[in-house]
Amino acid sequence: MKALSVQNIDMVYDLPKGGSVHALSNIEFDLEGGRLLTLLGPSGCGKTTLLNIIAGFLGPTSGEVYLGEEKITGPSEDRGMVFQQGALFEWLNVSKNISFGPRMKGARKSDYLPEVDRLLDIVGLSGFGDKQIYELSGGMQQRVALARCLANDPDMMLMDEPLGALDALTREKMQSLILHLWNDTGKSIVMVTHSVEEALLLGDKVFVMAPRPGRIEKIYELPFAHRALTEDPREIKKGADFQEVKEEILSFIWEMEEEIMGRDEA
Amino acid sequence: MARRSDNKTVTFGDAAAVTSRPLWGLLGVITLFGAWFLTTTAFGFPEELKEKYAAVAEENAITAAEARGEPVDFDGLSDKDLFVECQRDSANCDNETSYSQLVSPLSFPSIPDTIGAAGEIFTEGYQNFSIWEHTWASLWRVLRGMFWGSFVGIPVGLAMGLSSRARGFFDPLVEGFRPIPPLALLSLFVLTFGIGDKAAVPLLIFASLWIMIIAARAGVRNASLPKVRASYSLGASKGQLLRKVLIPNALPEIFTGLRVALGVSWGTLVAAELTGVQDGLGAMISQAKNFSRLDVIVVGIVIIALIGVMMDGLIRLLEKILIPWQGKG
Structure with a gap:
């Protein structure tokens, strides 16, 4: 899988009433292929902006992003997206949603149907191909979104709070699914999440970001994602090492939030 | 007797506890006919x-x-x-x-007179046309008006939802023409286009055009950003995005527009048929006026009402079949 190279990104939004927001400042990092990077931080820290720049939906004010040798200038099927919700096509059934990417490239039914069945099996939805999207629960819909993303065989999967709208139990199951997909396919994943626990469990690399201007404040390389492939994720979360990092990040985010509130009052 | 709000103790003001009771509906109809019977x-x-x-x-x-x-x-x-x-x-x-x-x-008209007129109209027709010819003439006019209104209106609306230039170009036109009641244009259209269908059909096109533009525009603008972005990330071109995502996604709004346009067109029908057409339910009513045939007028109105209800039902049925995802999920 191709490496991601983010080179000196700055993002400045002009506000309609004058003034500007420094959403991202001097973001620079390299991510080897096959890593699972989670982006964490208080709201306004620019984590979604960074994801959208990698996806090619936004162009940075300055700086460049490369996937492998190729400079990112817009969205492309080598970077698949999974959104929190509302990105599936309700007028298509599950199979047609999953095969959307191949069909846009002119794939024939005989070509994509076996692949759709394989993907349904991988995300645990065997036999659901003919169901309509609105007949599925939120968790099942996200499984379809993952399968649809994989159908294009992208180098990298970008996820914008993919589990944010799910209940706690479904969320845990989906976390395991994402980890196993990551391990089995070897694809790079960049995921934005609000949940510290989720970021630590899934990310074999975690960026904690800070706002005003948006920047990467802390970088962690963590073992929990690999361990969760074989061990019980619940036991990992209970572990002292996990709790220690979690507390560290939580208190760090708390400090940032307080700092922001204080600055607002002044 | 079981009620739907069985266990609710607070029902007054709770919209979900208020449901239509068919028996009371029957009472409403009986009251209407009773009043008609008593007074006439x-x-x-x-x-x-x-x-x-x-x-x-x-x-x-x-x-x-x-x-x-x-x-x-x-x-x-x-x-x-x-x-x-x-x-x-x-x-x-x-x-x-x-x-x-x-x-x-x-x-x-009294009830017996009206029933008599209905019998007369259904067996002998009125003013040289059978009732079916009158009804079909009206339906055909409304369908033509809605077809051309949609044929022009939907692409214009889509363009307005997709391009700032198209939006800027059409905005003042749409906002300016939309509030004009079709009836206000009746005389102008007759003098400009000529009598009969030459004026009636443009009037009905006018009635549905703006509604369809606004419906299609709303449909495109409602497309959620994640859907659009996901499509591009899946490798869709702009043309594919339009055909495979934006238009299907706009169908619920377009259908709502069709229903509104149908209501307005059907409501404009009688006016449109004052342009000197010979057939059609509106023409039948205006001719009946000249002969003081109140009973025929009432029969014509009832037929217009029934067909309006049936067509609305038909569109609802089409909605259920074509856009089953609406209002779900």
């Missing part, structure tokens, strides 16, 4: 005065039938014939005869 039919022309006017009324009725070139098929006088004679004979008919009905047959 129940008491009839006073017996003791019938003799005074019967002979002359009969003569008049025969003369009138001959003048219209209709066969004289005379079997008794209606209250209406008697009342016409009574009024002709005495300027103060109501007082002199103590005419007992609340609403005279010259102001509103």
Whole structure:
């Protein structure tokens, strides 16, 4: 899988009433292929902006992003997206949603149907191909979104709070699914999440970001994602090492939030 | 008896606890017809005065039938014939005869007259056209108007939702034309396009065009950003995005527009058929007015109402089949 190279990104939004927001400042990092990077931080820290720049939906004010040798200038099927919700096509059934990417490239039914069945099996939805999207629960819909993303065989999967709208139990199951997909396919994943626990469990690399201007404040390389492939994720979360990092990040985010509130009052 | 709000203790103000009760609906219809019956039919022309006017009324009725070139098929006088004679004979008919009905047959038709007219219209037609020809003429006009209104309106609306230039170009036109009631354009259209369908169809196009533009525009603008972005990330081109995502995604709004346009077109029909067309339910009503055939007018109105309800039902059915995802998930 191709490496991601983010080179000196700055993002400045002009506000309609004058003034500007420094959403991202001097973001620079390299991510080897096959890593699972989670982006964490208080709201306004620019984590979604960074994801959208990698996806090619936004162009940075300055700086460049490369996937492998190729400079990112817009969205492309080598970077698949999974959104929190509302990105599936309700007028298509599950199979047609999953095969959307191949069909846009002119794939024939005989070509994509076996692949759709394989993907349904991988995300645990065997036999659901003919169901309509609105007949599925939120968790099942996200499984379809993952399968649809994989159908294009992208180098990298970008996820914008993919589990944010799910209940706690479904969320845990989906976390395991994402980890196993990551391990089995070897694809790079960049995921934005609000949940510290989720970021630590899934990310074999975690960026904690800070706002005003948006920047990467802390970088962690963590073992929990690999361990969760074989061990019980619940036991990992209970572990002292996990709790220690979690507390560290939580208190760090708390400090940032307080700092922001204080600055607002002044 | 089980009710849907069984266990709710707070129902007044809880919209979910208020459901339509079919029995009360029946009562509503009975009340309507009861009022109609009581005010126009129940008491009839006073017996003791019938003799005074019967002979002359009969003569008049025969003369009138001959003048219209209709066969004289005379079997008794209606209250209406008697009342016409009574009024002709005495300027103060109501007082002199103590005419007992609340609403005279010259102001509103009685139930038997209306049923009679319905029978007449369904068997013999009215003014040289069968009722089916009248109905089809109206339907065909409305369908043509809606077809061209949609044919032009949907692409314009889509363009307005997709391009700032198109939005800027059409915005003042749409906002300026939309508030004009089609009826206000009736005379202008007749003089500009000519009488009959030449004016009626453009009027109906005008009635649906702006509605369809706005519906299609809303449909495109409602496309959620994640859907659009996901499509591009899956490798869709702009053309594919439009055909495979934006248009299907706009279908619920377009169908809502069709329903509104249908209602407005059907409501404009009678006006559109004042442009001098010979067939059609609106034409039938306006001709019946010239002959004071109140009963025919009421029958025409009822047919228009029934067809309006049926077409709305048809579109709802189409919505259920074509856009089953609407309002779910």
